[in-house]
Amino acid sequence: MHETRGGHLEGTSPAPAELRPQFTEHALPFLRPAAVPTVHAVLLLSLDRWLSEASHSGLTHVLLSAAALVMATSLISRQLTLSLQNNFRLSAAGSRYISKAAAKAQLDYDYDGPLMKTTVPGPRSQELMKQLGEVQNVGAVNFFCNYDDSRGNYLVDVDGNRMLDLYTQISSIPIGYNHPALLKLMANPNNLSTFVNRPALGILPPENFPDKITESLISVAPSGMTRVQTMACGSCSNENAFKSMFIWYRNKERGHNSPSEEDLSTCMINQAPGCPDLSILSFMGGFHGRTMGCLATTHSKIIHKLDVPSFDWPIAPFPRLQYPLEEFTRENAQEEARCLEEVEDLIVKWRQKGRPVAGIVIEPIQAEGGDNHASPDFFRKLRGIARKHGCAFHADEVQTGGGSTGKFWAHEHWGMEDPADIVSFSKKLLSGGYFYRDELQADKPYRIFNTWMGDPSKNLFLAEVLNVIRRENLLEEVARSGKALLDGLYDLQAQFPGLLSRARGQGTFCAVDVCDAATRDRILLQTRDKGVILGGCGESSIRFRPALIFRDYHVHLFLNIFSDVLAHNK
Structure with missing residues (x-):
């Protein structure tokens, strides 16, 4: 089952008192702050701004603000659905790598762990590969993603598989999927023209570009x-x-x-x-x-x-x-x-x-x-x-x-x-x-x-x-979780000396060598089918590229799964 944990957004203001019951809690009783705080906060923020624009601006601004509300609602609607589902817990795994202290450090907007329903790629991904393959080369496509349901450190595919992502789109996702702060940014109607209009910056930059x-x-x-x-x-x-x-x-x-x-x-x-x-x-x-x-x-x-x-x-x-x-x-x-x-x-x-x-x-x-x-x-x-x-x-x-x-x-x-x-x-x-x-x-x-x-x-x-x-001291978190990750890789290469070697890294930018390329590739696929996405590099290396919000808890969760995979390949 899926699990959603909401995270409050700072600095949001309530809708006008005389309008809030009609447009929020009374009309949508499932949008309660205690139940889904992230969704509630973003929607209230958007409603407030829309109502404010309607009171003080002309028709164009009203329409733009309404469009921003629709955009925000669309972005978070899938998270709302997930918020109403049952919790998925990994504490029952009993792994020696997962500590109670680490479990307490989970992110409010993150899942608790992987959830696998099919092998990867699943049937829906395979269907889409066939469709896309009719117009372009799909040899590099791993699977198709459901970015609406993806959150925090977890990437969800179109077959409903939820995977802990230690590769993050080839190291390009800084603070995880659908971060509340970025959803809040999208909900701000003042930013709408920036998203809609892409200027030729070399000749016609927008007014706020220098700032x-x-x-x-x-x-x-x-x-x-x-x-x-x-x-x-x-x-x-x-x-x-x-x-x-x-x-x-x-x-x-x-x-x-x-x-x-x-x-x-x-x-x-x-x-x-x-x-x-x-x-x-x-x-x-x-x-x-x-x-x-x-x-x-x-x-x-x-x-x-x-x-x-x-x-x-x-x-x-x-x-x-x-x-x-x-x-x-x-x-x-x-x-x-x-x-x-x-x-x-x-x-x-x-x-x-x-x-x-x-x-x-x-x-x-x-x-x-x-x-x-x-x-x-x-x-x-x-x-x-x-x-x-x-x-x-x-x-x-x-x-x-x-x-x-x-x-x-x-x-x-x-x-x-x-x-x-x-x-x-x-x-x-x-x-x-x-x-x-x-x-x-x-x-x-x-x-x-x-x-x-x-x-x-x-x-x-x-x-x-x-x-x-800066606010969450993520560089310090990276140093901390990176040490835990590298220490874990040292332990695993000592446990599987014929399989792993040359563990190395700075922060969470880590890697380890596998005995040969074929074994490396097999391990990558098996680890993915157990709910963890890793990347390969070089002749036979595995590289780790988690987001900056990757914490000790995620490290231990990964090590537990990775250890099981290695045990089947020694």
């Missing part, structure tokens, strides 16, 4: 970053960050003088010097996107690159650390020194080839490539190499940014005195873009440009997500 950028992105700008360029996704963020590095490099080469006539004429026929033979240095195992420039720096899976033309850009080795780290201090230091030496050699070699390195791009943790880590010392020295050779230094935080490592930006763990030149982001920040230093500002309009340049509605959501992170 919303400041409230959201600038409020979490990395050290040394004074500017931000919004984009739509991770790939276009990195693609335009690369362009910024190239433009900066050429301006520096020209002494910041205007381009020559030869520059202007040759660029239109894809020839130097207008289209210079510059390069970006990347790392084996890295993933920076699937667009043309990004794909030249992506080296994680063959399927991403096969049959697509690319650039002759240098590829350096990324350190392959041995675990446990404390037992291989000397060996790992030697491995990192080897990789750094290769970086310098490649920079010199490509300069001699007439294709100088304009920038170095690297992930703080190589996520898609297998959750590969390096020490803070490695990254500090790499930054020094970039500075020494006049290359821009680009930290790609598309997957690591947003708090899952226990700090908002993973590169904060490096302790760098000389910050990066560019930090790109997407996923948990709900849109895309990159922060950059003043000197990387494009010198003319339209050089970094596309139609939408992001989405202002996502800035509204991000500002509220950041409020939740």
Whole structure:
């Protein structure tokens, strides 16, 4: 059975006393605050605003406010249905991983645990796959989702299976599904035009855009970053960050003088010097996107690159650390020194080839490539190499940014005195873009440009997500639950030494290796059929990417299920 636990919304005001009985409790007696506080609060908030607009505004505002009410009611109607169903309890599981103290820390808007009705994908998902397969490739589709019923840390599919989600849409859901704070934001009629109208931000931004950028992105700008360029996704963020590095490099080469006539004429026929033979240095195992420039720096899976033309850009080795780290201090230091030496050699070699390195791009943790880590010392020295050779230094935080490592930006763990030149982001920040230093500002309009340049509605959501992170101290929660998760993985790899190895992570951004890819894939499917969604990466790794609201209770619940699956595969 399903279970719903409501969470009160702060700051809501009641409907006018003379109208509230008619429009709320009397007309809808099942909407009682004690029974379903989240639904009750959001509906009352919307009704209040609708009635207020009706009293003080013209017809257009009334209609817009009514539309907002309909939107909010639609979003929460499914949660209302769930709120009237019986509770599902996991306390009877008797697992040694689930403590009474942890159980008390459950979220008000979360489910108590998984509920599986079919194998995954179930019959309805399979039916929809067949339908969608008639118009596009569905080979990557896992199953179809019921996002109305999904809540907190749990994703519900169209067959009614409720799963604890430790993958969160490839690490892109910051505070879980249908968070009350975001539902409240959607219910506010003042935000309606932002959701309805998507402007071309590069030429016609809305009046509140500067304020919303400041409230959201600038409020979490990395050290040394004074500017931000919004984009739509991770790939276009990195693609335009690369362009910024190239433009900066050429301006520096020209002494910041205007381009020559030869520059202007040759660029239109894809020839130097207008289209210079510059390069970006990347790392084996890295993933920076699937667009043309990004794909030249992506080296994680063959399927991403096969049959697509690319650039002759240098590829350096990324350190392959041995675990446990404390037992291989000397060996790992030697491995990192080897990789750094290769970086310098490649920079010199490509300069001699007439294709100088304009920038170095690297992930703080190589996520898609297998959750590969390096020490803070490695990254500090790499930054020094970039500075020494006049290359821009680009930290790609598309997957690591947003708090899952226990700090908002993973590169904060490096302790760098000389910050990066560019930090790109997407996923948990709900849109895309990159922060950059003043000197990387494009010198003319339209050089970094596309139609939408992001989405202002996502800035509204991000500002509220950041409020939740601060209000609920979620970075501290991530550090706490991340320690519990990693400790649990250490225990499991000790319990199943032939099956698991190299448990590693920062915060909840964790991974563990499985003995081989086939076993890894089988474990992922079996774990999903027991109600937990995980992700694979690299050759045979399992990666964990829960939302920031993932607590100790969820850790222990997961470990209980995961342990059972491993026991059947040893």
